Amino acid sequence: MAHEYRFGIEEELFLASSRTRAAPRESVSAFHKAARGRLEGVEREMLESQAEICSKPSASFAETHEALAKLRTGLCAIGREHGLKVFAAGTHPTAIWTDQRETAKVRYRKMIETLQMVGRRSIVSGLHVHVEVPDPDQRIDLINRLMPYLPVLLALSTSSPFYERHRTGLAGYRLRAYAELPRTGLPELFDGAEDFERYVRVMTQAGAIEDATYLWWHIRPSIRYPTLELRVADSCTRLKDTLAIAALYRCLVRLCVRRPDLNGTPTGASRGFVMENLWRAQRDGIHAALIDVDKEEAVPVRQLVARMLDLVAEDAAALGCAAQVAHALTIAECGSSADGQIRAYEASLAAGGSERKALSCVIDWLARETANCEA
Numbered sequence: 366m367a368h369e370y371r372f373g374i375e376e377e378l379f380l381a382s383s384r385t386r387a388a389p390r391e392s393v394s395a396f397h398k399a400a401r402g403r404l405e406g407v408e409r410e411m412l413e414s415q416a417e418i419c420s421k422p423s424a425s426f427a428e429t430h431e432a433l434a435k436l437r438t439g440l441c442a443i444g445r446e447h448g449l450k451v452f453a454a455g456t457h458p459t460a461i462w463t464d465q466r467e468t469a470k471v472r473y474r475k476m477i478e479t480l481q482m483v484g485r486r487s488i489v490s491g492l493h494v495h496v497e498v499p500d501p502d503q504r505i506d507l508i509n510r511l512m513p514y515l516p517v518l519l520a521l522s523t524s525s526p527f528y529e530r531h532r533t534g535l536a537g538y539r540l541r542a543y544a545e546l547p548r549t550g551l552p553e554l555f556d557g558a559e560d561f562e563r564y565v566r567v568m569t570q571a572g573a574i575e576d577a578t579y580l581w582w583h584i585r586p587s588i589r590y591p592t593l594e595l596r597v598a599d600s601c602t603r604l605k606d607t608l609a610i611a612a613l614y615r616c617l618v619r620l621c622v623r624r625p626d627l628n629g630t631p632t633g634a635s636r637g638f639v640m641e642n643l644w645r646a647q648r649d650g651i652h653a654a655l656i657d658v659d660k661e662e663a664v665p666v667r668q669l670v671a672r673m674l675d676l677v678a679e680d681a682a683a684l685g686c687a688a689q690v691a692h693a694l695t696i697a698e699c700g701s702s703a704d705g706q707i708r709a710y711e712a713s714l715a716a717g718g719s720e721r722k723a724l725s726c727v728i729d730w731l732a733r734e735t736a737n738c739e740a
Contacts, residue, residue, distance in 0.1 A: 368499040368622075369424040370684060372615050373592075374433060376607060377490035377600050378440065378735070379457045380414045381450045386725040388414040388460035388488075389449065396447040404439045406432065411473045413466040414457065415490060416440060422497070422590075426608055426686050433604055434738035441736045452731035453607075454702065455490060455525030455539035455599030459724050462486045462529065483546055488529075489539045490600040492522060494611045495592035496618045503622075504586040504593050505561045509554055510621045510628040513635065515583055515597045516642035516655055517673060520666045521693055522598035522610055523650035524702035530724060532710065536650025536703035539599050540643070543581075548574070551639060552582040554631055561586070583643075593618060597643075602702035602734045605692055612689035616677035619684065650703050651696060667697040705730060 380396070382389050393413050400407045400416060408417040418436040420429045437451075444451040462485055467477055477484045498504055523537035535541065543549055555561040568574045577588045583597035595614045601607040621627055628635075635658065642655040646666075654663035670693050674681075681687040709730040713723035 368619075369497070370615055370619050371422045371424050371497045372429070372611060373422045373495040374420045374429060374607065374611050375493040375495075376418050376433065376437075376453060377410055377492075378416050378418065378437075378451055378453050379460075379490055380416070380444065381452065381457070381459065381728050381732070383445070383448045383450050386450070386459055386728040388457055388465065390464050390466075392466065393447065393449065396443060396449055399443050399446070400440055403443065404436055406436050407440065409468045409470060410490075411468055411476065411484075412488065413468055414460060414488075415468075416451070422495075424684075426612060426689050429611075430604070430608055430738075433607070437604060437735060437738050441732070450728060450732040452728065452735040453490070453524070453600045453602045454706070454731050455523070455537060456528045456542065457488050457490075458527035458706070458727050458731075459530055460488045462488055480546065487542060487546060489525070489543050491539065491543075491596055492598040492600050492607055492610065494595040494598075494614050495587060495590060496595075496615050497590070497592050498618060499622060501586070501591040502558050505555050505558050507593060507618065507621050508552055508584050508586070509631040511584060511593075511617060512551060512631065512639045513628055513642075513658070514617050514673070515551075515595075515639060516646040516653075517666060517669050518595065518610055518614060519597050519599070519643060520646035520649075520651050520653055520655075521613075521670070521696045521701060522601050522606065523646070524599040524602050524706070526703045526706055527710075527724065527727060530720075532707075535648050536652070536701065537599055537647040540597070540647055546581060548579065549581045550583060551636060551643075552580075552585065554633070554636055599702070602705070602731055604735075604738045606696055606702065608689045609692035609696060612681070612684075612686040613673070613677065613693050615684060615686065616680035616690060617673075619680040620677050623680075650701050667694070670694050670697040702731075702734070705734065 420432045441451045525539040645653040657664040681690040710723045713726040
């Protein structure tokens, strides 16, 4: 088990006007130009009101924390220069889809032309974590066996309780909005790498997709790197939460590699349980009770996280990320970003604020927590 399981993190962020707290309606190209000119690891996203930051492949969480903290604080500083707030969340609380400006990039333009209204309505941001695996040919098998853990990772990341200026009643609305797009959700139960490769080949030859990057599943094999990419998580407001989820996912990948018996026989029923648990995680976040297949009963997320930490203890020690993994239990006990957003919203309403004022308070809370990059 000498393999390092190097990882890389991509965080999608939103912009809001410092004056109105709404998504900027005017062009913010000057912000993007400054960000890309002054910071290495910043990319554009499908909407002008978004940006993406990326860490380089690494085996060190200290190194990755430093890199992402620099990118977050740097973007926030550039945002202030341009009258913008920068924040991480699964959905933009105050953005209206008809007001959004699309990024002038060929890939995004073609996507919008293909997806039409479905693409234009997709005002969502996610956390993506790549983990290298020892044998890339085993990635499809690993995907099948990692599926049962995805709902817990989603619950810990939930940061999208608001959408288009409405409280949705869900902790994680992002995946509901994202589900409008084709080829999202759980991957199929592919029968190994050859079966997956045939699927991609036929889909490409038939003109359904240009390549496998147009498969926007909750977890997928990268076509550029020997990695498994986690995509189920909302963009985490707190950097500590990002690192915890990345560490836990990295440990779960190693766990499944060293224990090929674990979740070794996925079935239609087991996939169905994952689908139900994903819905429960979207609805209730860390307050959800998820189906425990072995016990055949619903179990609180906190208990499942504690059990998961015991399961990956050996992996966390070997990979040097025990502290980051342990923070997952803190999230389960104290709340995800969704809980913080709702507290800010309700506190403003309780103080006599209007709905608009309450949403502005949510934006302010998100911006403060995004910029707070403590270890």
